[in-house]
Amino acid sequence: MTRKTIKVGYLARVEGEGSFSVVVRGGKVRSAELSIFEPPRFFEALLRGRDFAEAPDITARICGICPVAYQMSAVHAMENALGVTVDGPLRELRRLLYCGEWIESHALHIYLLHAPDFLGYAGAIDMARDHGEAVRRGLALKKAGNDIMTLLGGREIHPINVRVGGFYCVPRRRELAGLAETLKRARELAAETLDWVAGFDFPDRERDYTFVALAHPEEYPFNQGRIASSRGLDIAADQYEAHFVEHQVARSTALQSRLVDGTSYLVGPLARYALNFDRLPSAVQQAAREAGLGPVCRNPFQSIVVRAVEVLFACDEALRLIDAYQEPERPAVAVTPCAGIGHGATEAPRGLLYHRYRLAADGTIAEARIVPPTSQNQASIEADLAEYVEGFLGLPDDELRHRCEQTVRNYDPCISCATHFLRLELDRD
């Protein structure tokens, strides 16, 4: 029997550096391993000895695509440690800022990173030559998200206006009014986006995932809610480490996270959607149904459709928040440092992002723990590859390789956050 090895020197359209190998023997996948070789970034150690108030700005630097998620999990964990509650307009402004990040991050992934897989292009630049109108639409949509981040966060990448207790300064109602016009147009673009991606051709593949996401009784989750799973888990953020365990694997500089029983789980748009479908506004639910989705989607190739649903939701939610906005009396609630431990979990575009901090009495960070979504999805990515590759083995090598890459890109993996590219190695007889 001849052995066959396929190598991809650089898996494009993911964020970060890693590789992937599949070994196939006798038509069966023997192993599927995701390797992450991006150097570890030591953010948790870097935070030790810094002041609690610095955490949102330091952790924002973990990611240029989802800095708001890091800021939000950081501030919620700190507020949990310090016994502070942020509600009213300040809470609503945090949701609005998160809408901006979901719109820009999802639009980037849908149009520039993922759509080329479905339309048969090597990348967004090739796709743009034939689908210029679609790419322009995606860029305009992304810009609307960035506009929210610029207005609320001071700048579109690594915003600088988020603090423990609220914001450094808050917008006037009239400032948000201009944004509403942009978002009304973005809402139209989001609806067109959903129509566009719903028409793609999806491989018929499903797995019985354990979905894990925040669930909130009244709202589609950004900042708050309990950590829930599709198998009955229902815990507060402070119980996270009793139910999820990180393991070191030799092939990865990012820790792999699993449930305590050793099984993999999935965080991100599919999980959020499955656990919170009935909290979506009825118009968005209707749009999802018209796009061919039921209340649960287990086909990871359709994650692009779920992302488009979430962009539509984020536009509607942003418009609702702007309409209801009342200027708060103060941009932040007072915060007094004290010793304590705080936990925070929020919904980054790629899924659940957990932070825990232990603070000394003067507010110095004594210990920090950060579990990003891609760390949590690594095991699920490997399981998808192990299961789906068998169904694709009849394909010629280059198509098979492409399907493997697409399977990884379904997750919009941010390997940089998880530590961080992918070289793909397929070895089959």
Next chain:
Amino acid sequence: MDRTLVIGIGNPERGDDAAGLAVAAWLAGRLPAPVEVITHDGEATSLLALLGQASALYLVDACVSGAPAGTIRRLDVAAEPLPQAMFTVSTHGLGLADAIELARALDQLPAPSVVFAIEGRRFEPGAPLSPVVAEAVARVGERLRLELAGHAKEPASDA
């Protein structure tokens, strides 16, 4: 549309990466009024939006190609793509070369479109410009001033 745009690209806190910004600062008050000089952090999608709004485009950025620090290159990107490897490539997004190619694919790349690339040496956080790069900044500024003085006359004579 008749808009000549000079975009200095860089990060002010990362040593020689600030070269493009420094050229933009050098050019302030030295160009004929119709020419706009702006600065940008280099994020590709928002940069792309700007490229489509110009009829003549001059981009200045730091690069790393292995040439001696302070080396200046003038690249006609309306004629051919930018050598991707010369410019800082973000694993987290798209870089200057991607923005230019997306603009070309979307038929938004004006002619002329020129990139002045200044070879950098040090990019540590908080570092100042290297002296040779600071000298190159003034040379690029002067070349752009001369080139744009000629270019800016064209619309005036047309009017």
